[in-house]
Amino acid sequence: MLYQPQLFYESKIKKISTDICIIGSGAGGAIAAARLAKSGKSVLVLEEGPYVTREDFTQDEHILLPKLYRWSGALATDDLSMRILQGRAYGGSTTINWMTSLRPADFVLQEWADQGLDEYSSRNMDPHFSDIEKRLKVHAIPESDHNNHNRIILDGCRVLGIKSHTLNNNSNECIGCGHCGIGCSYDAKMDMRLTYLADALESNADIITGTRAERIVYHSRQKQEVLATVLCEEYGQYSNRPLRITTSRVVVAGGAIYTPILLQQSGLTKSKALGKFFHVHPVTLAVGRYDRDIFPSYGIPQSAVCDEYINLDGKGYGFWLEVPPVQVAMSGVNIPGIGESRRDLMQDLNKTGTIIVLVRDGANKKSSGSVRWTRGRPRIKYRLSSEDRKHLMMGLEKAIQIHFAAGAKTVTTTHFKETILRSPEDIPAIRRLQSGPNQMSLFSAHPQGTARMGSRRNKNVSVVNESLEMHHYPGIFVMDGSVLPTALNVNPMITILGVVSRGLELSDNLTS
Numbered sequence: 001m002l003y004q005p006q007l008f009y010e011s012k013i014k015k016i017s018t019d020i021c022i023i024g025s026g027a028g029g030a031i032a033a034a035r036l037a038k039s040g041k042s043v044l045v046l047e048e049g050p051y052v053t054r055e056d057f058t059q060d061e062h063i064l065l066p067k068l069y070r071w072s073g074a075l076a077t078d079d080l081s082m083r084i085l086q087g088r089a090y091g092g093s094t095t096i097n098w099m100t101s102l103r104p105a106d107f108v109l110q111e112w113a114d115q116g117l118d119e120y121s122s123r124n125m126d127p128h129f130s131d132i133e134k135r136l137k138v139h140a141i142p143e144s145d146h147n148n149h150n151r152i153i154l155d156g157c158r159v160l161g162i163k164s165h166t167l168n169n170n171s172n173e174c175i176g177c178g179h180c181g182i183g184c185s186y187d188a189k190m191d192m193r194l195t196y197l198a199d200a201l202e203s204n205a206d207i208i209t210g211t212r213a214e215r216i217v218y219h220s221r222q223k224q225e226v227l228a229t230v231l232c233e234e235y236g237q238y239s240n241r242p243l244r245i246t247t248s249r250v251v252v253a254g255g256a257i258y259t260p261i262l263l264q265q266s267g268l269t270k271s272k273a274l275g276k277f278f279h280v281h282p283v284t285l286a287v288g289r290y291d292r293d294i295f296p297s298y299g300i301p302q303s304a305v306c307d308e309y310i311n312l313d314g315k316g317y318g319f320w321l322e323v324p325p326v327q328v329a330m331s332g333v334n335i336p337g338i339g340e341s342r343r344d345l346m347q348d349l350n351k352t353g354t355i356i357v358l359v360r361d362g363a364n365k366k367s368s369g370s371v372r373w374t375r376g377r378p379r380i381k382y383r384l385s386s387e388d389r390k391h392l393m394m395g396l397e398k399a400i401q402i403h404f405a406a407g408a409k410t411v412t413t414t415h416f417k418e419t420i421l422r423s424p425e426d427i428p429a430i431r432r433l434q435s436g437p438n439q440m441s442l443f444s445a446h447p448q449g450t451a452r453m454g455s456r457r458n459k460n461v462s463v464v465n466e467s468l469e470m471h472h473y474p475g476i477f478v479m480d481g482s483v484l485p486t487a488l489n490v491n492p493m494i495t496i497l498g499v500v501s502r503g504l505e506l507s508d509n510l511t512s
Contacts, residue, residue, distance in 0.1 A: 002201060004051050005210035008230040008241045018044040018206070020510070021226050021247040023213045023262065026092020027496040028480035029253030030192035030200065031132075035504050036251075037203035044206045044245060045197075046228055049089035050235070051209040052193070057183030061327055064182040068096050075257070077369070077380045081437035082282065084380065085445040086255060089183075090209050093255070094191040094493060097445070098180050098301040098325060099169035101138040102490035103129050103498075107316040112485050116455035119466045119506060120499065128501040132494060136170035136190045147176065147299025150323045152288065152353045154304050156402030163308040167322075169300070170493075178298040178325045210235055211243065216250055216266040221475040221509075224250045249475055249510055256447035256482040257380065261373045263451065263478075270472035271463045277452050278369035279487035280444035281358045282384060284392060285324075286399040287345065288353045288408030295350050296326035302491075309398065310360065310489050312391060317363035319395035320489070321355050321402070345412065355402060357395030358446075360489045363387040371450050383437070393435060397427050414441035446492050451482035453499075468503035469510070477510055479503060 007013070020036050022029045025047040037043040050056075050067060057064065066072040070088040077084070087093035106122050113121050132138075143166070146154060157164035174188040187194060201207065210231045217225040223246070230241040252259050260275040268274075302322045312318030326349065345352065361384065362368060369382030384392065396413060403411045404424045411421045415433045433439075454462020459471045464483055470476045479500040481492055488495055504510065 001206050002051065003206065003208045005230050005232045005235045008243065009232045012241070014242060015244050015246070016044060017246045018042045019247065020044070020249045020251060021046065021245050022251040022253060023226065024092060024253035024255065024480060025090055025192060025197060025207065026087065026253060026255060026480065027094055027192060027493050028500045029251065030091070030094070030196035031497050031500050032251050032253065032479045032504060033200035033205050033207075034196040034203065035501070036510070037200045037205035043200065044208070044247070045200065046211045046213050046226070047090055047207065047209045048212040048231070049087070049209065051090045052095065052183060054185055054187045057179070057185040059177070059179045059182065059185060061182055068183060075378070077382045079437055081442060082280070082382060083443040084257070084280065084447055085443065086257060086447060091191045091193040091197060093445070095183055095193060096181055097493060099171055099189055100302045100322070100491040101133065101136065101168045101170045101494050104495045105310070105316065105489045107311065108486065108489055111316060115485055116457060117453065117466060117485060120502060125498050125502060128498045129494060132497045132501065135195055137172045138168050138170050138494070140166050140168050141300055141303040145176065145300055146303050148294045149296040149299060149326070149353055150302070150304040152294070152406040153306055153321060153323055153355065153402060156406035157306050159405040160401060162306060162402070164304055164306040167303055167305050169303070171300070174300055176299040178301060179327065180301055181325055181327060213254075213262055214265070216252075216262065216268065216476065218266070218268060218473055218476065222248050224248070224475060226250060249477065251477045251479050253478070253480040255480050256450045257371050257378055259478060259480055259482045260371050260450040261378055264372060268470070268473050268476065271459070271470070273452060273461050274463050275371045275450050276368070277449040278371055278380070278382060279361050279448040280369070280382065281446040281487065282361055282388070282392060282442050283356050283358050283444050284396055284414055284440060284442055285354050285356045286396060286403060287412045288355070288403035288406070289345070289348060289410045289412075290351050290353060290408055292407070293350055294353045296353055297349070301325035306398070306402070309395065312394070313363055313387070315363070316489065317360050317387070317391065319357055319359045319391045321357055321395065321399055324354060324356055326352070326354055353403065353408070355399040357392060357399055359388055359392050359395065360487050361385075361388045362487045363391065368449065389435060393431070396430065400424070400427055416440060446488075448481045448484045448487055448492060451478045452485045453483040454485060466503070467506040467509070468500070469507065474509065477507065
């Protein structure tokens, strides 16, 4: 059954007992809930964000950004050099993502196997990916459904002789309204709300929204408690309510930022790797202005990709290029320039196109960060290595070339020194610009790591084992993007689902 905060305000329920308590309803938490509830376990899911349905997705950014995103989309690294977008709603970030549904490359899974994680080889993972893709209705986007925005990549790459291709997404009868980032008004996005959370409810799982886990009290492998707060005040009630859950197993699925924070606040800190090895897929963008209508706010987002450069160093590290949906509020934050130039670019939004550059960070094992809680807020430290920054700038140059090949009249970068390029011959000029922290705009929507998976032989550099159970605290599992041992080369939703699915298959201590 699905409960909202009002029930707890009215009934004054303070204690609950369950076999398994799952903290978080995003990709990892949702598939764990579905599979465990189907096995006959009593399952309780806690979700801090609000319960939302298609009726809530009014396409009004002013209302929905604060409602659906952590920190209203303003979560950032300590030095404010990079914004990190993360969902905070029923279904987690799958409710607000852009539907890109890709498997990780074989070289990523091989890298994991080389670290002792043979259970996650392509051979072992393929059945899980196939099952997930079927449930989420993952399919290649038809050629006829590419909007003008995504055709910038397809057309520009064709002119330049660069490889590009259609992406897969998890939609069903999508009409291409373009508002995926603030929830699908038509229930065409096969997010967790409509798939694995629905499956969990059908198998008699209980889900409480508007409830924040504050602390895990670890007693033994067979007994833990979760201390939570039902956020009645956020939902128009008079006061928050404490809630104590007694359980034999805990699954933490709060994402790569809030999972380590909860574990740290709970004192479950024997692993020196907790909160470390943080990766993000750093992103910058190039904005092209055209003399024709692009209408970047409409159509299926991210229907095309250029991934020719994903393995630049021969070790699986490089960049890829995609096209995001361009809504006014997000554009207002990310589009460069000040004064008249910024105003003119925003007013001419329908004739602009944006290509984002995503980097698989961690080349030479150097780029990474850390996460911990300090003074009432997450403290996120992150630095790009020189190798990853080189890939980022190479990707930016390639995005600019694609824009001009597709017919752009000018291209603007996000350097804080206003930079407008008028032809491909201007590209070398950006190599002279500063591109360090706070010298160009960076953001990411793919936090990974911080409770990474490792074999039992590698407890010193990992937090959970192959079955996603904490090395030092048996009975507590982590099942979200924080367990990924390295950064991915693709958007992470399908990988997270697949890794959790495989982890559940290996978790005798959870399913028995």
